[in-house]
Amino acid sequence: MTLRSIAANSPVRRSHWQALGLTEEDLLKPKIAVVNSSSELAVCYAHLDGVAKVVKEAIRAAGGVPFEVRTTAPSDFITGAARRGSYILAGRDLIPNDIEAQVEAALLDGMVCLTSCDKTPPGHLMAAMRLNIPTLLVIGGYQPAGEIDGDPVDIEDLFSGGVEESFGIFGKHRVDDIVPQAVRGPGVCQGMATANTMHCVVEALGMCVAGSAPVRANSDKMFADARAAGARIVEMVLQDLKPRDIMTAGAFHNAAAMVQGVSGSINAIKHLQATAVEGDLDIDVYALWNEVGAKVPVLSAVRPNGAVRIEQFEDAGGARAVLKQLEGLLDCDVTVASGRTMREDLADAALVDASIIRPVADPISPGPAIAVLKGSLAPESAVVKLGIRDGSRPEEFRGPARVFDDTEAVMAALAAGQVAKGSVLVVRGQGLKSGPAMGGGASRVLFAVNAAGLAKDVAFVTDGQLSGLCLKGLTVAEVAPEGCSGGPIGKVQDGDIISIDVAALSIELEVPAAELASREASMGLDPAGGWLGMYRRDVDSMTTGAVLIDRG
Structure with missing residues (x-):
């Protein structure tokens, strides 16, 4: 095959690269981007320069030429400081654009993405689908x-x-x-929050070296996987094995099964949907979620689901062991990064501790761990995290709405004991266009409901999104359309009856359609300029994965 980086060579390009130390022989080799989000702002990314060094050495040893490039590095607890955390999810969509503007613009032949905190795994997967050049993700690991x-x-x-x-x-x-x-130390948050969930998703999609997730940051295992990825990506370029060959409909089924099996973060749904959209893959991940959830039980109870630590989960076999346990429920004919089928890749997968990762026949809890609801309050979708279904959280609720358009107001009301038992707490103006989208406002409310002793006595409904660490009471998040986009949640008034029935996958606003149509929606807008303003203007509905309407 003719490498596109060679085909694009020109005297000026050759001169530039020779000035960087490349030889004429190097110019004929596969050119590999090492996509690094290293940042001194956040501990999630603080170790990635060391990982990049190992990957680049392995690429050179395998006969390739590495080029390290940088992207934005969103970190919830650090870059969530401004504008109520509005930059967090918006940062995700900068990542594939950063990559496109460097890797595609230079017509490089493949890339290895060093993936770490919550938004880099989906950003890297979105870029892989968009560019469709041979790609591997290296899992950056979790912090001690x-x-x-x-x-x-x-x-x-x-x-x-x-x-x-x-x-x-x-x-x-x-x-x-x-x-x-x-x-x-460096790495992502412990527990089965969004980062470790997405690392497991990468494994289930087949986009990393088998057995990579989860992993202790800066461990010998992490560096061994990084070296293996550096060697493998050169082979993938020569074999022309591309992301759209790997991330097929079957791979998305497997990813959904993984998240249900570990009761992972609800944020995985929108990230997978966004990845599918970038690959022009006609798949409704929200519908897939309920289909898979009806079959897949919960096999492990890593915090916040239970008492299991992420180290115990890794030592028990990690994501690969979960896939092995779920093998009979997966599409094992899909191709993975090794070039083999998942069935072949799982042939030697080992489960070390069946008390940590249970067999399908003896699960910790029946599924689904996460369900997608629809109804008159959420005509497009809404997401509920059920976790371990042991009766500790209600799954059916009906009560009068108590409506808030401001996070601080609801926090004050909860602290003052002004939210009655039996209420459905509605907090809106938290969505994609109104902000803060992925900010911590809705998550703080959820912890406040628990602190107020109301987790079993009220339901919480919001058009905002939740941290992957959140699992308290009956909470329905990501109600779409959001309030400021004309969704019914923007028209709810105090006292309106809302009914939630998880078994029926429904969330209903018991207000006559004619009356609802006559009401003015609460907009809850937070005007912004710059990148944030562009994001809010162009971001599509949650059901698209919150992708930008015009992706170029």
Whole structure:
């Protein structure tokens, strides 16, 4: 085959690259982008320069030429500081554009993406589908956490504890004592929050070296996988094995099964839908979610689902062991990054501890762990996280709405005891166009409902999105269309009856259609300029995965 990087060579291009130290022989080799989101702003990315070095060495040893390029690096707890966290999800869509503007513009032959915090895995998958050049993702790994008096503590304890202490509720360990212990090194948040969920999704899609997720950041295992990826990507270029050959409809089925099986983050749904859209793949991930959820039980209870630590999950076999347990429910004929079928790749997969990752015949909980609802309140979609279905959270609720357009107002009402039991707490103006989209506002409300002792006595409905760490009570998030786009949630008034029935996959606003049509919607807009303003103007509905309407 003729490499496109060679076909694009010109005297000026050759001169530029020779000035960088490349030889005439190098100019005839596969050119591989090493996409790095290293950043000194956030510990999630702080170690990636070291990973890039290993990947580049492996690419050179395999006969390729690496070019390291950089992208934006969204980190929820750091770049969520401004505009109520509105830059977090908007940052995801900068990543594929950053990659396109460098890797596609230079007509490179393949890429290895160093994937870490929540938004880089979907950003990398979206870019892989868009560019459709041979691509592998390297899992950056999860951060170590510490202990206090022998009790492990991590970022989840800090997130929930901060809200609880604001309500005067103090746990065994004070937040100020947890701060220096919760994060003890580089990598993503512990637990089966969005980052580790998406790392497992990458494995299920077949877009990494088999057995890569999850992994301890900066471990020997992580670096071994990075070296293997650097060697494999050169082979993939020569074999012309592309993302759209791997990320087929069957692969998305497998990814949905993975997330249901580990009770992962609800954010995986929109990220997978966005990836499908970028690949022009005609698949409704939201519909797929319920189809798969009806068959796949929960096999592992990693925090926040249960007491299992992410280290225990990795040591038990990780995502690959989950795929092996789910083998009979997967499409195992799909091609994965090795060039083999998933069935062939799983032939030697090992489960180390069946108490951590259970067999399908003896699950921790029946499925679905996550369900997509529809109804008169959410004509397009809404998402509910059920987790371990042990009866501790209601799955059916009917009550009068208590409506808020402002996060601080609802937090104050909860703190003052002004939210009655039996209410459906509606918090809107939290969506894609109104902001903050992925910001922490809705997540803070969820922890506040729990701190107020109302998790079993109220339902919480929002057009905002939740942190992957959130799993409390009956919460329906990502209601679409959002309020400021004319969705019914923008027309709900105090006292309107809302009914939620998870078994029926429904969420209904019991208001006559004619009356609802006559009401003015609450817009809840937060005007913005710059990139954020462009994002809010052009972002499509949640049911598209929140992609930009004009993706170029």
